[in-house]
Amino acid sequence: MADTVQTWGSTVPGKATAKPNRMQKFLRRRSTIAFLMCLPLILIIVCLVIYPAFYSIYLSMLNKAQTRFIGLGNFTFLMSRDTFWMVVQQSTIFALTAVFFKALIGLITAHLVNNLPAKGQRKWRGMLLVPWVIPLALSTLGWWWMFDPTNSAFNYTLRSLGFDGIPWLSDPYWARFSVILVNVWYGAPFFLIMYLAALKSVPEQLYEAASIDGASAWQKFVHITLPMMRNIIAITVLFSMIVTFANFDIVQIMTAGGPRNMTHMFATYAFLLGIRSGDLPLGAATSLFMFPILAIAAVFILRGVRKRGREIG
Amino acid sequence: MSSITASVPSSKAMRSGASLRRSRRWALYASYFFLILFAIFFLAPPYYMIVTALKTDGEMAKLATNPWFIYDGVTLDQFRILLKNTDFLIYFKNTAIVTVCVVAITMVVSVLAAFALGRMRFWGSSMLATGIFLTYLVPDTLLFIPMFQIVKTLGLLNSYWGMVLVYPTLTVPFCTWIMIGYFQSIPKELDEAALIDGAGHMQMLLKIFVPVALPGIIAAMIFAFTVSWAAFVYPMAFLYSSDQQVLTVGTVTSLIRGDVYKWGMLMAGALLAAAPPLVIYAFLMDYYIAGLTAGATKG
Incomplete structure (x- = not known):
C-alpha cells in the first residue's frame, strides 16, 4: 500500500508541484495519523519498559535506604x-x-x-x-x-x-x-x-x-x-x-x-x-x-x- | 519378453508395498503407545488435582489407600468450604476486573498500532516494529523491582488497579506483533478500493480490517486473557491485602494458613482458578494455537 502511494507521488510530480501539493500533504497527514495511532503503544513502551529499565540501573547504584549513591557497590x-x-x-x-x-x-x-x-x-x-x-x-x-x-x-x-x-x-x-x-x-x-x-x-x-x-x-x-x-x-x-x-x-x-x-x-x-x-x-x-x-x-x-x-x- | 519384465517388478513392488504397509502399521501402534505414555505424564498432575479436590478430608488423612483414586465417595465439600470460608470469590472478582480491563486496553492499543505499522509505512516504523518485538522478549522478572518503586510512587501499591497499569507491558508487544502480521497478509486491493470510495483511515480500520483480521484479533485477545489471568510475579510483589489480591497469588499464598495444608480445598481453588483459561482453550483451541505459533512465523 505504502509502495503504491509512493510510486504515484514519484510518477506525477509535475502535477503535484504545479497544484498546491496535495499528494505530499496527504502523505504528511497519513504519517501523522499513523504516528498518532502508535502513540499509546509508544507511551506504554517508553513509560513502562524503557524508563523502568534505566531507572533500574540508577536504583541499583543506591544504598538500601536509597539516600546515597554507591556506584557499583x-x-x-x-x-x-x-x-x-x-x-x-x-x-x-x-x-x-x-x-x-x-x-x-x-x-x-x-x-x-x-x-x-x-x-x-x-x-x-x-x-x-x-x-x-x-x-x-x-x-x-x-x-x-x-x-x-x-x-x-x-x-x-x-x-x-x-x-x-x-x-x-x-x-x-x-x-x-x-x-x-x-x-x-x-x-x-x-x-x-x-x-x-x-x-x-x-x-x-x-x-x-x-x-x-x-x-x-x-x-x-x-x-x-x-x-x-x-x-x-x-x-x-x-x-x-x-x-x-x-x-x-x-x-x-x-x-x-x-x-x-x-x-x-x-x-x-x-x-x-x-x-x-x-x-x-x-x-x-x-x-x-x-x-x-x-x-x-x-x-x-x-x-x-x-x-x-x-x-x- | 515384455510381459516377463513387466511382471517381475510389479510383484516385487506389491511385496514391498505390503511390507511397507505392515511397517507403517507398526509405526502407528508404536506412536500410539508412546503418545499414551506422554499423555500420562502431561495429564497426571491435572488428574491428581481433580481427584484430590473431590475427596473428603477424612480420606485424605488416611495413608493406607491409593491416593490416585477415590474410595470414600465423591464430594463437593471442598468447593463448598472454599467458596464459603475463604476470600476466593473476592480474588476471582478482582482477577476478572483486571483481566477485562487489560484485554480491552491491549486490544485498543495494539490494533491501532498494528494497523499503522502494518499498512502505513512512516518514518521509523520498521525500527518501532523491531522495538516492539524486543519488548516482547523482556521478561517480567527483569523489571519488577523498578516497577515496584514506580507503582508505589503512583500510590497504586496494594491495589489491583496497579495490575491494570503494568500488565499491558506483558500483553501489548506480542499482540501488536502478531496483529502486524495479520494486517500485512490482507491484500492491498482492499484498502485501495476503500480509499477510492472515500473512506477515512479509521473507517477503513473498523469497517474493513477489523472484520477481515478477526481470527487474528481473537487469537490476540486469547493471548492477552491468558497472560493477565496467569500473571504471578507482579501481584506477588505488589499486592498483599486480601481484598485486593488476585487468583494466582491468592490461591497459592492466602489459602494456606497454619501448618496443616488443606490440600483438598487448595486443589479445588486451583481448579476453579484455572477453569476460565481451560474453558476458552476448549472452545477456541484453533485460535489459541494460531496465536501461539504466530509469534515465530509472522514477521
Whole structure:
C-alpha cells in the first residue's frame, strides 16, 4: 500500500508541484495519523519498559535506604557472596537442562502426533497442550502436593512398588530435579505445538523423493526434517531459554529458594532481596545480572525471525 | 519378453508395498503407545488435582489407600468450604476486573498500532516494529523491582488497579506483533478500493480490517486473557491485602494458613482458578494455537 502511494507521488510530480501539493500533504497527514495511532503503544513502551529499565540501573547504584549513591557497590557486594554464585550456577543448570528436555520431548511428541492419521491429530494435540494452558502458578501448586513427602502420590506409588520414598523438596539435589521436572512438564507442550506446525510446513515431495532414493526414516529425519526445521528450532530454543532463565513461579511456590538456597534462580533471589528484605537496590542489581544473557538470546532470536520471515515471504 | 519384465517388478513392488504397509502399521501402534505414555505424564498432575479436590478430608488423612483414586465417595465439600470460608470469590472478582480491563486496553492499543505499522509505512516504523518485538522478549522478572518503586510512587501499591497499569507491558508487544502480521497478509486491493470510495483511515480500520483480521484479533485477545489471568510475579510483589489480591497469588499464598495444608480445598481453588483459561482453550483451541505459533512465523 505504502509502495503504491509512493510510486504515484514519484510518477506525477509535475502535477503535484504545479497544484498546491496535495499528494505530499496527504502523505504528511497519513504519517501523522499513523504516528498518532502508535502513540499509546509508544507511551506504554517508553513509560513502562524503557524508563523502568534505566531507572533500574540508577536504583541499583543506591544504598538500601536509597539516600546515597554507591556506584557499583551492590554489584561488587553480590559478587562477593557465595549464595549469588550458587544462583548463577543454578539458573544456568535449570535453563540449560530444562530447555534441552523440553525441546527433546517436544520434538519426539511432535513426530509421534504427526505420524497419526490426520483425523486424530487434533484430539491428541489438544490433550497434550493442557499443561501449557493451566496458569503455571496453579499447576505448580498441584505438583507441590504430588511431591508431598508423607501423604501423597509419588511416594505412595514408589512405596507400593517397593522403593523408599524420596524427599522431593527437602533434599537440595532432589529439589533441583523437581523444579526442573515441573518446568519441563509445563514447557514441553509449547515446543510440541511449534514443531508440529513446522513439520507440517515441510513439503511432502521431499520425503517422497528420499523414499525413492531408499532413505531410511532416520536419514530422512537428519537430512530433511532437521535442516527444514533448523530455524524454528533455534527460535523456540532461544525464546524458551529467556523465559526459563527468568522463571519465577515454580521455584517461588515449591521451595522459595530452599533448601539451603540451592534452588534459587535470579528472579526468586531478587524477590527475596528486593521485596522480602526490602533492599530494592540490591534486588534491582540482582535482576540486572540477567540482562546480558537475555540480550544475547534476544539478538539471535531477532535474526532468526527475520530470516524466517524472508523464507516464508 | 515384455510381459516377463513387466511382471517381475510389479510383484516385487506389491511385496514391498505390503511390507511397507505392515511397517507403517507398526509405526502407528508404536506412536500410539508412546503418545499414551506422554499423555500420562502431561495429564497426571491435572488428574491428581481433580481427584484430590473431590475427596473428603477424612480420606485424605488416611495413608493406607491409593491416593490416585477415590474410595470414600465423591464430594463437593471442598468447593463448598472454599467458596464459603475463604476470600476466593473476592480474588476471582478482582482477577476478572483486571483481566477485562487489560484485554480491552491491549486490544485498543495494539490494533491501532498494528494497523499503522502494518499498512502505513512512516518514518521509523520498521525500527518501532523491531522495538516492539524486543519488548516482547523482556521478561517480567527483569523489571519488577523498578516497577515496584514506580507503582508505589503512583500510590497504586496494594491495589489491583496497579495490575491494570503494568500488565499491558506483558500483553501489548506480542499482540501488536502478531496483529502486524495479520494486517500485512490482507491484500492491498482492499484498502485501495476503500480509499477510492472515500473512506477515512479509521473507517477503513473498523469497517474493513477489523472484520477481515478477526481470527487474528481473537487469537490476540486469547493471548492477552491468558497472560493477565496467569500473571504471578507482579501481584506477588505488589499486592498483599486480601481484598485486593488476585487468583494466582491468592490461591497459592492466602489459602494456606497454619501448618496443616488443606490440600483438598487448595486443589479445588486451583481448579476453579484455572477453569476460565481451560474453558476458552476448549472452545477456541484453533485460535489459541494460531496465536501461539504466530509469534515465530509472522514477521
